[in-house]
Amino acid sequence: MKVGPHFRTALEALQLNLVRSMLTTLGVIIGVASLIVMVSIGAGAQSAIDKQIAALGSNMLQIQSGPGNMGGGRRDQVGSVQMLSDRDIRALRDQVPSIVAISGQINTTAPLVYGNANWTGRVEGVGAEYLEIRDWPIAAGRGLEPGDMTVGAKVAIVGQTVVRELFEGADPVGAELRIRNVPFTVVGVLEAKGQTGFGRDQDDVVLVPLAAARARLGARARSAPDAVGQIYVELGSSRDMLRAAEDIEAVLRARRQLSATDEAPFSIRNTAELIRTRTEAQATMAFLLGATSIISLIVGGIGIMNIMLVSVTERTREIGLRMAVGARKRDILIQFLIETVTLCVIGGLIGVAVGVGGSYLIAGFAEWPILLRADTVVLGITASVVVGVVFGLLPSRRAASLNPIDALRHE
Amino acid sequence: MSGQPLVACEGVTKLYRMGAHEVAAVRDVTLTIGAGEYVAVMGPSGSGKSTFMNLVGALDVPTVGTISIAGRALNELDGDALASLRNRTIGFVFQQFNLLSRTSALGNVMLPLDYSGLTRAEAEVRARATLVRVGLGERMSHGPSELSGGQQQRVAIARAIVNEPQILLADEPTGALDSATSEEIMTLFRELNRGGITVILITHEPDVAAHARRQIRFKDGRVVSDTGGA
Incomplete structure (x- = not known):
């Protein structure tokens, strides 16, 4: 044809x-x-x-204090035995095998001073595995190490926004950064991560060891000295996500002697699920x-x-x-x-x-x-x-x- | 006329349904036409001569009877074979020319070659040669509206013979032309017939029919006289 x-x-x-x-x-x-x-x-x-999704890490689970239902007045549970704590972290690491990394996190906002420059930013107290869980590379210097997790280690890692606002071209690594008037040594700089899905600037952050945040920055409740605001968990694969979430919930409920019908004082957020x-x-x-x-x-x-x-x-x-x-x-x-x-x-x-x-x-x-x-x-x-x-x-x-x-x- | 006849009709009848009853346009026609003949088909309007022409031209199929063209029984051929027959064995010339109005003379003559498997270059060479043969060598790129009636009919004849058919069927080819132009067209038909093409033309004008060597007269669907052949 x-x-x-x-x-x-x-x-x-x-x-x-x-x-x-x-x-x-x-x-x-x-x-x-x-x-x-x-x-x-x-x-x-x-x-x-x-x-x-890539920025958040798709194998990540986030456990937050407070019930999952965010509607209505959120009860202040600071000081109650129901706060998430270092003991929960240890229990989870021992009892949930699909967890490959776990870190607590507490947040505060503090005045930051370097030389004559000052800035008010978010300061996070985190564990040594936090950056691995967030899949967040270091641009300069080093990350947090297990050796930093002592009361005395006053080291900090700064995000790109903080670098831009405070250091103005100076090398932050080795510099002395005063957080709420406490001198910390900057040991590393994070790579830029951009905004979250909800528009928060993730680079406006200073990371310090959890212990230092509690001891030096007052991010500690007197009745629950080992409390954390959130727990970040990295799983071996994203396929384990649902199973792992169930296991984690079971461990945390068992530690609190809660029955299956009781409202949990924590919520497990699966970032991949949200997205x-x-x-x-x-x-x-x-x-x-x-x-x-x-x-x-x-x-x-x-x-x-x-x-x-x-x-x-x-x-x-x-x-x-x-x-x-x-x-x-x-x-x-x-x-x-x-x-x-x-x-x-x-x-x-x-x-x-x-x-x-x-x-x-x-x-x-x-x-x-x-x-x-x-x-x-x-x-x-x-x-x-x-x-x-x-x-x-x-x-x-x-x-x-x-x-x-x-x-x-x-x- | 030795050997096999080019056209053989055997008991051909064509019925049309007109409302409740059937009308026979062609009734029980049996005749043969040999290769190289020049035949005029005559008769009053409605005598069945146009229907007969369409049947011989493989455009229509008889209700009863068989027609063979060049030894092939039309009722045994499928649609593609009939199309091929119309393309290569039969050439049509219509009273109203039936040219594509917005296509040049050359384009109109090339139309059958679209279905002959020729390349465009081959088709153009052959179409040009055919237009020269019918005396239109200078007006190939003109559209039908720029040509006189006689010239348009020459284009139509060129289109009919471009594939070198054995049979040229013409349905009142001079019906829309004045007498001088008619004479030219009839001369052309005679030349083509001398060149070996079998010409069958319908007419109701006796002087046109006089050009043919054989006259077949139709009335009420039947052949009432035939001056030659069987």
């Missing part, structure tokens, strides 16, 4: 009705353009989420937008089918003549199919151009992250081919099924 003559015939026929052809293909243009924009926005959001929820919301959004573009492609396809049916009727004599000079049914079918597909692909190409332009406009004005990939363009063009074949079939079959005698007599 030679497609060349059919393709040429199709192009000629489209040229003869240029304005009508262009108007007809508008639906496909809009459909493909919106498809490209939607997929680009979807992919952009997805890649932003992927980066956040997955957000991803699902994004996916729903992408689905709705995708449905919109599919509907406009269908509407566009129906428009094209309609105009091709008109075209077949208008050109009935031509079809009869072609049959009289030797065109087979198949030749007529393919001629009209190619004509429809050509129309749709031209619409698709214009739609791709509009969609790419539109994506960049949205990226510029709305400041949404977009990700334009080559396969999105391929998808757009494929969609227009599919629309052409599907909606060209009925008019083409009608043309091919004409009886040559009747077609020649058609007025």
Whole structure:
């Protein structure tokens, strides 16, 4: 089957009705353009989420004091036996085998002074394995080591925001940083980690050993000296996540002699799970937008089918003549199919151009992250081919099924 | 006319359903036409001559009876084989020319070659040669609207013979032309017939029919006279 003559015939026929052809293909243009924009926005959001998951560490669980239900007044449980503590950490490390690293964490906000510069930042008291759990590399100097976990070790590791605000080009490693007027030696600088999914600047932080935070910075409740605000856990693999969460809950409940029906005074947050929820919301959004573009492609396809049916009727004599000079049914079918597909692909190409332009406009004005990939363009063009074949079939079959005698007599 | 006839009709009847009853456009026609003949088919309107022509041209199928073209029984051929027959063995010339109005003379003549498996270059060479043969060498790139009636019919004839068919079927080819132009077209047909093509033309004009060596007259779907052959 030679497609060349059919393709040429199709192009000629489209040229003869240029304005009508262009108007007809508008639906496909809009459909493909919106498809490209939607997929680009979807992919952009997805890649932003992927980066956040990578930033948080996907094998991480976070155990927080306080009930999981954050609604309503949160009871202050400081001082009660129900606070999370170093003893919980030791119990978990001994009893939950899938834990590969574990660290307590307590937070405070403190004035930071270096030379004449001062800044108020978040100070976290953490264990030696904290950076490993957070998958947070050191840019300069060293991290926290087990040897730092004594009362006397006044060492600190600073985040990039603190470096920028306080040190102004000076090398922070080895410098003396006064935290709430207590001198600490900076031993390391963290690499930039960016914002959390909720917009908090993770680089605005100073990490100190848990013991030093308690002893030097007053981050300690008198009735519960080994309490921690949160416990961070790293698991061997993300597949263990649900099992591990159950095991951890069981250990913590057993230590508190709570029955299964009692409300737990702690909550286990699975960061990957949280983000997955957000991803699902994004996916729903992408689905709705995708449905919109599919509907406009269908509407566009129906428009094209309609105009091709008109075209077949208008050109009935031509079809009869072609049959009289030797065109087979198949030749007529393919001629009209190619004509429809050509129309749709031209619409698709214009739609791709509009969609790419539109994506960049949205990226510029709305400041949404977009990700334009080559396969999105391929998808757009494929969609227009599919629309052409599907909606060209009925008019083409009608043309091919004409009886040559009747077609020649058609007025 | 030795050997096998080019066209052989055996008891051919074509019925059309008109509302409740059936009308026979062609009734029990049996005749043969040999290779190289020049036949005029005559008769009043509605006598069945156009239907007969469509049947011989493999555009329509008889209700009863068989037609053979060049030894092949049409009722045994499938759609593709019939299309191939129309493409290579039979050429049609219509009263209203039936040219594609927005395509040049050359493009119109090349139309059958779209279905002959030729390359575009081959097709163009052959179409140009055929246009020269019908006397339109200078007006190939003109559209039908820029050509006179006689020139348009020459384009249509070129289209019919571009694939060198054995049979040329013409349905009142001079019906839309003045008498001087008609004469030119008839001269062209005679030349083509001398070149070996079997010409079968429908007409109701006796002076046009006089060009043919054989006249077949239809009335009410039947052959009422035949000056030659069987």
